[in-house]
Amino acid sequence: MDALWGAAPRPPPPGLDSSESPGSTPTAARRLRRPPLPWARFSSWLECVCVVAFDLELGQALELVYPYDCRLTEKEKTSICYLSFPDSYSGCLGDTQFSFRMRQSGGQRSPRSMDDDDGYNKGAPVTLQRETAHLFGYVYFRQVKDSAVKRGYFQKSLVLVSRLPYVNLFQSLLNLIAPEYFEKLVPCLEAVCNEIDQWPPPVPGQTLNLPVMGVVIQVRIPSRVDKLESSPVKQFNQENLLPAPLVLSSVNELDLFRCFQPVLIHIQLLWELMLLGEPLVVMAPSPTISSEMVLALTSCLxxxxxxxDYRPYFTIHDSEFKEYTTRTQAPPNVVLGVTNPFFIKTLQHWPHILRIGELKMSGDLPKQVKMKKLTKLKTLDTKPGLYTSYKTYLHKDKTLIKRLLKGIQRKRPSEVQSALIRRHLLELTQSFIIPLEHYMASLMPLQRAVTPWKTPPQIRPFRQDDFLKTLEHAGPQLTCVLKGDWLGLYRRFFKSPNFDGWYRQRHREMTQKLEALHLEVICEANILTWVKDKSEVEIVDLVLKLREKLVSVSPLPSLLLPPTPIRPSPPLPRYIALRGTRTGQGSWPVMA
Structure with missing residues (x-):
């Protein structure tokens, strides 16, 4: 290659990495050597911490944002204020915890806002990646009697704002810091934020010890290459951690059994509604119940x-209220968690409404929500019910329901019941998605079709009819015992945002794989042999094209990561298909 590129390269100017040129994109190593911005470690976990108080004249008011230089827009501040208090405080004496999710509005962002320079999203499961267009809020609301206040009540919320969907971790963190904050106020909060700023960043696949207020939280950050089974956190270095750490089994998983107790007989139907992205309203008596149910439902897949879109807790003050409640168009593909009775009338036109109350028992079993027709939904009626005319494509799994109900009677631990539900939903989703994965893999060109002198061959288009023809011999019936209209379910799935999102993600990963393979064959090619019978113009064109190619793909680490695994065993087929033939779709200008 020296003969092509000329003399040996000069050493880089001071301050540049040996792999960088003055006009090139900084490499990952170069970025790592930059001095970190203030609060950079803190920002890898949280955007900010907010305190929202009730003001007699203003209503909810943002009392504090920390760190102080966090740049929230006025629209975001207003949303946080309204979403941090229950719609009705009358039944919320004491402490209440819940979550919300809101759209990020435009405006200048904080200079330390994460743009995934740390590579977190590349290694994290797609379900746990950092949000770019939304912010999560984790709320600890306290309402207690206080004669020193005019209204007679102390009402305040401590809110953790983050881009990470780590509901279990952040609610556990609030359990530790909120009671202490309400006693000691700002100095305590500043100390906690400084401790979080010393935490290591969330690296997929690592088990971390996170010290805060004399307690060490131990948690494992999931990785996209993990086996999709429930795996408890392995404790380590216990002798150096005194007192014993608070070990969390997961950063994000909820107690599914507790969430789904009133709807156990409808799990199959609700899974289908989530798979198809159907509009659904969850009406609950408190933001705690509404937010947990919405998060449990969206984790079903x-x-x-x-x-x-999904909103674990939604109020009439939300900026998207008009967008979601208009009757001039079909309801959007969103799951809303609400508590205000006003929504019963406002959202009466929605096709699916789940109305749940406080859990009631029928003997020693939880009372189950009944399916009802939408026409029977009355504004003044407070009875729970699943109001929908939806007919499931798959038959109900009665075996699962019997096992869960028998587990209740035998007082089986909640975590075991949750594991049963989680495994059932996981196997159901895997059975549905694996045929799609197999077909998608068959659209990938053969590895031998990737040559150094041509542009990479294109991925063949996804043809729905061709895919449906494969189901007879490679469909979900091979791994799932459930009977039903699988073809009808796939046809409807193709119209949903979930299919569009899955296809775009897979197509992007396959394109990156092709680019990586193309670079690999370029690196292994014998350039000197090729140029022997080529003209000077052709050689110069090749050199320029190679340079352009290398600059366009630098840095490379993201291209070499494996795709998200769907099933731990047996492994999915490689993206490079081992059957059929495929030729390149075009040539580089030098060969034209």
Whole structure:
């Protein structure tokens, strides 16, 4: 290659890495050597911490944002204020915890806002990647009697704002810091934020010890190459951690059994509604119940990402209120968690409404929500019910329901019941998605079709009819015992945002794989042999094209990561298909 590129390269100017040129994109190593911005470690976990108080004249008011230089827009501040208090405080004496998710509005962002320079999203499961267009809020609301206040009540919320969907971790963190904050106020909060700023960043696949207020939280950050099974955190270095750490089994998983107790007999139907991205309203008596139910529902599709919008807690003050409640168009693909009775009338036109109350028992079993027709939904009626005319494509799994109900009677631990539900939903989603993965893999060109002198061959288009023809011999019936209209379910899935999101993600990964393979064959090619019978113009064109190619793909680490696994065993077929033939779709200008 020296003969092509000329003399040996000069050493880089001071301050540049040996792999960089003055006009090139900084490499990952170069970025790592930059001095970190203030609060950079803190920002890898949280955007900010907010305190929202009730003001007699203003209503909810943002009392504090920390760190102080966090740049929230006025629209975001208003949303946080309204979403941090329950719609009705009358039944919320004491402490209440819940979550919300809101759209990020435009405006200048904080200079330390994460743009995934740390590579987190590349290694994290698609369901746990950092949000770019939304912010999560984790709320600890306290309402207690206080004669020193005019209204007679102390009402305040401590809110953690983050781009990470780590509901279990952040609610556990609030359990530690909120009671202490309400006693000691700002100095305590500043100390906690400084401790979080010393935490190591969330690196997929690593088990971390996170010290805060004399307690060490131990948690494992999931990785996209993990086996999709429930795996408890392995404790380590216990002798150096005194007192014993608070070990969390997961950063994000909820107690599914507790969430789904009133709807156990409808799990199959609700899974289908989530898979198809159907509009659904969850009406609950408190933001705690509404937010947990919405988060449990949207997690049903793991490892498939839920690509529709969802709001664990939604109020009439939300900036999207008019957008979601208009009757001039069909309801959007969104799952809303609400508590205000006003929504019963406002959202009466929605096709699916789940109305749940406080859990009631029928003997020693939880009372189950009944399916009802939408026409029977009355504004003044407070009875729970699943109001929908939807007919499931798959038959109900009665075996699962019997096992869960028998587990209740035998007082089986909640975590075991949750594991049963999680495994059932995981196997159901895997059975549905694996045929799609197999077909998608068959659209990948053969590895031998990738040559150094031509542009990489294109991925063949996804043809729905061709895919449906494969189901007879390679369909979900091979791994799932459930009977039903699988073809009808796939046809409807193709119209959903979840299919669009899945296809775009897979196509992007396959394109990156092709680019990586193309670079590999270029690196292994014998350039000197090729140029022997070529003209000077052709050689110069090749050199320029190679240079352009290398600059366009630098840095490379993201291209070499494996795709998200869907099933641990047996492994999915490689993206490079081992059957059929495929030729390149075009040539580089030098060969034209």
């Amino acid at each position: 793991t490892p498939l990402k839920f690509c529709c």
